Amino acid sequence: MALSGVRVLELAGLAPSPLCGMILADFGAQVVRVDRSPRSAMNTDVQGRGKRSLALDLKQGPGAAALRRLCLRADVLVEPFRHGVMEKLGLGPKVLLQENPKLIYARLTGFGQSGRYAKSAGHDINYLALSGVLSKLGRKDENPYAPVNLLADFAGGGVMCAMGIIMALYERTKSGKGQVVDASMVEGAAYLSSFLWKSQNLGLWNRLRGENLLDSGAPFYETYKTLDGKFMAVGAIEPQFYEQLIKGLGLDLDKLPSQLSFSDWPEMKKMFAAIFSKKTQAKWCRIFDGTDACVTPVLSLDEVALHQHNKERGSFIKNDQEEISPRPSPLLSRTPATPSPRRDPFIGEHTDEILLEFGFTKEEIAKLHSEKVIEFNKPKANL
Ligand SMILES: C[C@H](CCC[C@@H](C)[C@H]1CC[C@H]2[C@@H]3[C@H](O)C[C@@H]4C[C@H](O)CC[C@]4(C)[C@H]3C[C@H](O)[C@]12C)C(=O)SCCNC(=O)CCNC(=O)[C@H](O)C(C)(C)COP(=O)(O)OP(=O)(O)OC[C@H]1O[C@@H](n2cnc3c(N)ncnc32)[C@H](O)[C@@H]1OP(=O)(O)O
Numbered sequence: 001m002a003l004s005g006v007r008v009l010e011l012a013g014l015a016p017s018p019l020c021g022m023i024l025a026d027f028g029a030q031v032v033r034v035d036r037s038p039r040s041a042m043n044t045d046v047q048g049r050g051k052r053s054l055a056l057d058l059k060q061g062p063g064a065a066a067l068r069r070l071c072l073r074a075d076v077l078v079e080p081f082r083h084g085v086m087e088k089l090g091l092g093p094k095v096l097l098q099e100n101p102k103l104i105y106a107r108l109t110g111f112g113q114s115g116r117y118a119k120s121a122g123h124d125i126n127y128l129a130l131s132g133v134l135s136k137l138g139r140k141d142e143n144p145y146a147p148v149n150l151l152a153d154f155a156g157g158g159v160m161c162a163m164g165i166i167m168a169l170y171e172r173t174k175s176g177k178g179q180v181v182d183a184s185m186v187e188g189a190a191y192l193s194s195f196l197w198k199s200q201n202l203g204l205w206n207r208l209r210g211e212n213l214l215d216s217g218a219p220f221y222e223t224y225k226t227l228d229g230k231f232m233a234v235g236a237i238e239p240q241f242y243e244q245l246i247k248g249l250g251l252d253l254d255k256l257p258s259q260l261s262f263s264d265w266p267e268m269k270k271m272f273a274a275i276f277s278k279k280t281q282a283k284w285c286r287i288f289d290g291t292d293a294c295v296t297p298v299l300s301l302d303e304v305a306l307h308q309h310n311k312e313r314g315s316f317i318k319n320d321q322e323e324i325s326p327r328p329s330p331l332l333s334r335t336p337a338t339p340s341p342r343r344d345p346f347i348g349e350h351t352d353e354i355l356l357e358f359g360f361t362k363e364e365i366a367k368l369h370s371e372k373v374i375e376f377n378k379p380k381a382n383l
């Protein structure tokens with residue numbers, strides 16, 4: 001796999017850093033999640049695929065010292081705390097990079113490592129708000145609306161951070177040096193929205209929120225409810241595709257206002273909505289499948305793996321527990337990701353084997369255990 005041989009230490013975090021670690025693990029990196037004691041912490045990582053867990057108390061001197069030792073043999077450290085937490089533990093980048101100049105020290109935060117908010121708490125919605133993106137999301141005459149926590153946490157956070165790590169790993173093959181990756185979710189989300197910035201001169205966003213081409217203003221870029229309470233997604237932007245949409249809806253193009261007549265959009269939407277409500281989702285699929293009308297069913301998470309197209313590509317996978325999840329993306333032709341089929345690790349499940357692998361002796365491990373710096377948490381055998 002593309003990242004095999006890369007050793008990653010991921011300090012346990014809420015949502016973005018687990019995704020970052022899972023991407024690296026899916027593509028072959030050996031990812032160790034460093035957890036707090038199972039007695040003091042719940043496992044918040046639902047993206048633990050392919051990772052192993054080491055339970056280590058970083059607040060105790062020997063615990064912080066153990067992490068420093070682990071970092072000597074690691075390629076990447078991912079830390080998800082607000083600025084200053086790692087420094088307070090004596091584990092800041094100055095210390096760790098001095099000890100291992102090849103280390104890639106990735107800091108995945110909301111507000112970044114500097115600026116007045118660097119030490120403030122926050123979540124996806126706050127980062128999205130500060131990036132400017134949130135102001136663009138939402139329907140006409142409604143408050144801005146954050147689409148789950150996908151944009152800042154995952155796209156602008158977890159994925160951008162993984163990209164920064166991979167770029168730093170590539171650069172290290174030339175310089176032999178590590179570096180700090182300062183991944184701010186505000187900036188990640190803003191960067192992700194570059195199209196919004198760069199397309200402003202095209203007049204795409206001149207109107208109020210929810211009245212523009214791609215923000216639910218246009219009748220041909222919208223979702224519509226079907227007879228059976230499901231939905232269809234319509235994305236017929238270009239005139240030749242719009243023409244096919246109109247044909248599929250049973251309308252006559254010559255009798256309709258022009259596609260880009262903004263003032264007619266609200267009425268056109270009502271008309272499209274009334275038509276879509278007359279047939280079931282399956283019927284609409286039969287009408288539009290195989291055309292270029294850019295109309296697709298809105299599938300639930302229960303339905304996606306069963307959809308013929310997704311089945312043909314194997315876009316969803318099952319693990320040992322029969323849980324379905326998306327296959328890692330993108331697909332690399334020679335060295336595709338091979339996601340682990342095993343269940344996610346329990347906190348502390350692999351503590352001893354990881355420490356042994358990183359050069360700790362059995363005696364050192366026993367001492368750390370007796371001092372309650374580390375914890376073992378082997379699942380009981382299922383007899
Ligand atoms: C909208 C999202 C968040 C959604 C998350 C939800 C999906 C999940 C949240 C709760 C989960 C549920 C829950 O856990 C219960 C169940 C558990 C079960 O296993 C699964 C089902 C659950 C229902 C579970 C389900 C879901 O997983 C949940 C509902 C986001 O936006 S996430 C993005 C948040 N922002 C960031 O990550 C940016 C950077 N980080 C921060 O800004 C802060 O970390 C943050 C997030 C504001 C939290 O602040 P906090 O004060 O708590 O932490 P920090 O200041 O960073 O400091 C960390 C302290 O911890 C110490 N520490 C760390 N590691 C160790 C260690 N190994 N040993 C000892 N100590 C450690 C560290 O030293 C710091 O201590 P100090 O405070 O003393 O400095």
